[in-house]
Every structure is written in structure tokens, then in C-alpha cells.
Amino acid sequence: MTASTHTDVAVIGGGPAGLQAALTLGRVHRDAVLFDDGTYRNATVSHMHNVVAHDGTPPADFRADARKQLTAYDTVSVREQRVESVEEADGLFRLYVADGTAVTARALVLATGVRDILPPVPGLDAMWGDLVAHCPFCHGHELSGQRVGILGTTIAPHLSGLLGRIASEIVVLTDGDAVPDGLPVGTIVRTERVVSAERHDGGVRVVLAGADGEPVPAGTTEQVAGLFVKPELSQSAPFAEQLGLELNASGAVRVDEFARSSRERVLCAGDMAHLPTYPMPMASVVAAAASGQLAASAAIMALTAR
Numbered sequence: 001m002t003a004s005t006h007t008d009v010a011v012i013g014g015g016p017a018g019l020q021a022a023l024t025l026g027r028v029h030r031d032a033v034l035f036d037d038g039t040y041r042n043a044t045v046s047h048m049h050n051v052v053a054h055d056g057t058p059p060a061d062f063r064a065d066a067r068k069q070l071t072a073y074d075t076v077s078v079r080e081q082r083v084e085s086v087e088e089a090d091g092l093f094r095l096y097v098a099d100g101t102a103v104t105a106r107a108l109v110l111a112t113g114v115r116d117i118l119p120p121v122p123g124l125d126a127m128w129g130d131l132v133a134h135c136p137f138c139h140g141h142e143l144s145g146q147r148v149g150i151l152g153t154t155i156a157p158h159l160s161g162l163l164g165r166i167a168s169e170i171v172v173l174t175d176g177d178a179v180p181d182g183l184p185v186g187t188i189v190r191t192e193r194v195v196s197a198e199r200h201d202g203g204v205r206v207v208l209a210g211a212d213g214e215p216v217p218a219g220t221t222e223q224v225a226g227l228f229v230k231p232e233l234s235q236s237a238p239f240a241e242q243l244g245l246e247l248n249a250s251g252a253v254r255v256d257e258f259a260r261s262s263r264e265r266v267l268c269a270g271d272m273a274h275l276p277t278y279p280m281p282m283a284s285v286v287a288a289a290a291s292g293q294l295a296a297s298a299a300i301m302a303l304t305a306r
């Protein structure tokens with residue numbers, strides 16, 4: 001028999017979305033349990049940016065401060081454990097935890113985030129969140145006045161526009177695809193296939209394929225201070241699928257203006273969800289925290305109405 005405890009609201013996720021949701025629940029003395037298995041989207045990032053009052057703060061410090069502040073609220077507890085599965089029965093959500101216990105809750109806030117799947121170029125993973133990034137708002141300013149690379153034709157027009165005032169020079173690597181329209185005048189374009197990328201001289205050395213498709217070191221590399229790529233996003237956790245939540249075309253959970261999913265009393269926040277009018281999640285710390293607050297408020301409203 002599984003040992004089971006009960007709470008008002010279970011929050012799964014200890015990133016900015018889940019932490020803010022737990023804080024909001026604590027402020028009105030709602031019983032809440034937050035689960036965090038320690039797998040954060042920005043785990044490889046040393047300093048986050050574009051976060052008001054925290055520009056340059058290490059993400060781990062931000063989470064630690066949030067955890068510390070949560071200890072002021074007796075009704076909120078944090079469990080550093082993985083939730084394996086969730087089901088709904090008789091109006092309650094039942095969470096099965098990796099340690100073999102279970103928790104039942106009247107409402108559920110999912111804030112489990114997404115995982116980034118990088119383009120299949122050897123070497124990118126080792127530099128992700130450091131010299132290789134996807135978002136100029138997060139990583140652009142640090143590359144001021146330097147030569148910056150963009151890998152991929154779908155993102156090149158948009159990102160080259162954003163980076164135009166920051167970089168001294170922009171190099172678009174098409175990886176064998178046709179040159180896209182809309183690149184600013186002066187953009188350097190390399191159309192060879194990209195073979196690999198590596199740390200070199202404080203930046204990134206991109207190795208391009210020679211005419212015969214083989215890597216040729218001399219003259220077929222591009223040195224840039226930082227490289228922007230387009231990751232594919234996938235849900236970190238299986239709960240949207242287990243609960244049959246409606247998804248957007250992006251693969252993120254579809255929510256309304258109050259963070260409500262297609263299932264009653266299941267609220268979703270952070271990178272894992274967005275309004276259907278958005279093409280993708282806003283994917284920032286501030287946006288995640290804001291949606292966590294909204295999700296917790298909606299959970300409280302749903303419980304108060306019952």
C-alpha cells in the first residue's frame with residue numbers, strides 16, 4: 001500500500017514559474033507541496049539577464065533565494081523529488097513520487113518546463129548556455145562589438161535584425177540551405193555544411209565542410225565570439241500527456257488567459273504552456289514567474305468556488 005499525504009495544491013516544478021506559484025499560495029495560507037527534481041532549463045547558464053532587479057544573477061542563486069523566502073510560509077513545503085506520474089480520480093489528483101509515496105491534491109499547477117534539443121552539430125552541447133545560445137535578450141549584450149554567428153536559415157533574418165546593433169559583424173551559416181531573404185546588408189554568409197563547433201580562443205570555432213563534404217581545417221573555419229542556434233523544444237515531463245491536456249501546435253500546453261488548461265483545476269505555467277495566440281512560450285524568467293503567479297491565483301479561485 002502506498003503511503004499518501006494530502007494537500008490543497010500540488011506544484012510540480014521548482015523553476016521561476018513553480019517557485020512563484022508556491023509563494024502566491026503561501027501568501028494566502030493555502031496548503032501546497034512543490035516538487036523539484038533539479039533539472040532546470042537554464043542549468044548550464046552562469047548568469048541570467050533581462051530579469052528586472054536580477055540582471056546578471058546566477059540562476060542557482062535566484063532559486064536558492066526563492067526557496068529561502070518560501071520557508072517563511074508554514075503551509076508550503078518543498079520536496080526535492082521526481083514525480084513519476086499523475087492521475088485524476090474522484091475529483092482529486094494523485095501524484096506518484098519516485099520515493100514510492102503518493103500525494104493527493106485538489107488542484108495541480110504544472111510548471112515542469114521544456115528541454116532544448118540542439119541542432120545535430122557535434123560540439124554544440126558542450127557550449128550550450130555559455131558560448132552557444134538561442135536568445136539575444138539573454139546573451140546578446142555580452143557579445144557587444146564582436147563577431148557573432150547564427151546557425152540556421154529559419155532564424156537568421158530575425159536574429160540578425162536583433163543582433164545588428166550589438167555585433168560588429170554577423171556571420172550566417174546556412175549549413176547547406178538556400179540563403180534566406182531579409183538579411184541585413186553587410187551580413188557575411190557561409191553556405192557550406194557545418195561539420196562541428198568547438199571552443200577556441202575564447203569563442204567558437206565553427207568547422208565547415210570542404211567542397212567534397214570533408215572537413216578541411218585551413219580556410220574552412222569561422223571564428224565567432226558566440227553562436228546562436230534554434231533548439232527544438234520538448235516537454236520535460238509526461239504529465240500533459242498523462243492528463244490528456246490539449247496542446248498548441250508548438251507542443252506546449254494550451255492555456256487560456258488565466259493559465260487554465262483544458263482540464264479543470266489543472267493550471268500550467270512557465271515554458272511548458274502558452275496562449276494559443278502565441279507561436280511559442282515567451283520563455284523568460286520574468287514571464288515564467290508572472291504566469292506562475294497567475295496559475296496559483298487561478299488554482300485558489302477554483303478551490304474557493306467549490
Ligand SMILES: Cc1cc2nc3c(=O)[nH]c(=O)nc-3n(C[C@H](O)[C@H](O)[C@H](O)COP(=O)(O)OP(=O)(O)OC[C@H]3O[C@@H](n4cnc5c(N)ncnc54)[C@H](O)[C@@H]3O)c2cc1C
Nearest residue numbers: 013014015017037038039041049083113270271283284285
Ligand atoms: C541557454 C538558456 C539561457 C537562458 N537565459 C535566460 C536569461 O538570461 N534570462 C531569462 O529571462 N531567461 C533565460 N532563459 C529562459 C529561462 O531559463 C526559462 O524561460 C525559465 O527557466 C522557465 O522557467 P520554468 O519554471 O518554466 O522552467 P524551468 O526553470 O526549466 O524549471 C522546470 C522545473 O520543473 C522540474 N521538473 C520537471 N519535471 C519534473 C518531475 N517529473 N518531477 C519533479 N520536478 C520536475 C524541474 O526540476 C525544474 O524545477 C534561458 C534559457 C536557456 C535554455
